[in-house]
Amino acid sequence: xxxxxxxKEEPVLTEWQKRNLEFLKKKQAQKLEKxxxxxxxxxxxxxQLEEMKxxxxxxxxxxxxxxxxxxxxxxxxxEEKSQAKKxxxxxxxxxxxxxxxxxxxxxxxxxIPPSQIWQAVAVLSLxxxxxxxxVFFISPYSRQKALTVSGNTNAxxxxxxxxxxxxxxxxxxxxxxxxxxxAKAAANKNQWVKKADLVYEFPNRFILKVTEYRVIxxxxxxxxxxxxxxNGRRLETVNATELPSSYLVINLENEAxxxxxxxxxxxxxxxxxxxxxxxxxxxxSSTKDLLSIEMTxxxxxxxxxxxxxxxxxxxSKIKDSLTGGQIVDMEVGIYSTNxxxxxxxxxxxxxxEETSSETSADPxxxxxxxxxxxxxxxxxxxxxxxxxx
Numbered sequence: 001x002x003x004x005x006x007x008k009e010e011p012v013l014t015e016w017q018k019r020n021l022e023f024l025k026k027k028q029a030q031k032l033e034k035x036x037x038x039x040x041x042x043x044x045x046x047x048q049l050e051e052m053k054x055x056x057x058x059x060x061x062x063x064x065x066x067x068x069x070x071x072x073x074x075x076x077x078x079e080e081k082s083q084a085k086k087x088x089x090x091x092x093x094x095x096x097x098x099x100x101x102x103x104x105x106x107x108x109x110x111x112i113p114p115s116q117i118w119q120a121v122a123v124l125s126l127x128x129x130x131x132x133x134x135v136f137f138i139s140p141y142s143r144q145k146a147l148t149v150s151g152n153t154n155a156x157x158x159x160x161x162x163x164x165x166x167x168x169x170x171x172x173x174x175x176x177x178x179x180x181x182x183a184k185a186a187a188n189k190n191q192w193v194k195k196a197d198l199v200y201e202f203p204n205r206f207i208l209k210v211t212e213y214r215v216i217x218x219x220x221x222x223x224x225x226x227x228x229x230x231n232g233r234r235l236e237t238v239n240a241t242e243l244p245s246s247y248l249v250i251n252l253e254n255e256a257x258x259x260x261x262x263x264x265x266x267x268x269x270x271x272x273x274x275x276x277x278x279x280x281x282x283x284x285s286s287t288k289d290l291l292s293i294e295m296t297x298x299x300x301x302x303x304x305x306x307x308x309x310x311x312x313x314x315x316s317k318i319k320d321s322l323t324g325g326q327i328v329d330m331e332v333g334i335y336s337t338n339x340x341x342x343x344x345x346x347x348x349x350x351x352x353e354e355t356s357s358e359t360s361a362d363p364x365x366x367x368x369x370x371x372x373x374x375x376x377x378x379x380x381x382x383x384x385x386x387x388x389x
Contacts, residue, residue: 142171144204151210155192160208163189164198176200183208191233216265216273217248219258225249230266232259246296248273251280257289257305264309272316287331295319303330 013021136142147166149157164182166175175182179198186208187196195211213229220226224237228250248265252258265273277294282302284290289305295315299322303311311330318328318336326336 137171141204142173143169145170145172145175146205147208148205149208149210151212152192153212154215155190155210155212160186160190160193160196160210164208166206172204175206179206186210191229191235194231214266214270215247216262217250217279218243219250219252228258228262230262232262246274248276249278251278261291261305261308264305267309268312269316272313284331290331298324299326299328301328301330 149160163186165185183196183198187193192212194213197209199207215227216230217228218225224239226237227235275296277296280292282290282292293301328336
């Protein structure tokens, strides 16, 4: 009964408490096992250390004994090796003497193919050229140029250069590639210029070569003398002091006649044109375009404007046979006369006209008029001489 009471007095544990107790018991058991293992490991390490120390002592004793014996062995081995080397060297020398000497082969140098060399030279040359061109355009030398004019007598040099349109900022290459356009601009803007060429000279020189229109004649006006160029263009009026030593004066009013005259004079030989002093209208009733040309040698030529280019060259052939003050009439054919003869002919014509008018009034004067007409015809035949070519 007492035992039963004790059993009844023990507390009843829950499941969680039971598990906790078991866990704690396992923990204690594991800890005990771990401590035992650590003690074993320490004991093993101590034993290993003692063995290592004893082993090292034995090795040191053996090494000391070996060093003494190995020193003797090394000396003997080195002597044997030296003797063996000497024997081998002697054998090699004998073998070399017996063997024929081989000729040393020259080392072949690697040669670059010529095609590759030329390709490299071409590439380098092109690269250098491009570099030089780039440097040139960047530098101020690409805009430095020398401009001059040649062949101009009447045209002003500064005006001509300005009329080309070339600027200080223009590149040399720009002027070179457009030189024809610059020359044409100067020719169009300047009334003196007949033809212009812009020529380039290395390295930076440009020459504007000009061909001017010739002054064919001067037209006399109240303000002065107007130069007329070979293309028919009139220039500004000049004073008598500005005229050359010899010049041709045109005294015509009709502009169309002046242009036609200039055109024909330009086609004639300039030596012949230079002998002309003045050209005026002859005021002929029969030939309206009849001109009276006064030559520098004192002779006068009468010639139609429409036939000037055709007939005037004949004057060069007959002028040597003429005396001073002759009149060469080329209106119909070619013949020469003088002022005295023409005055007598004019007087005879006027007297004939007067007698004819009197005859109509008085029949008895018919015989006198016939006598006067006969005399005038005789004077004309006696004073007029035909000139052959």
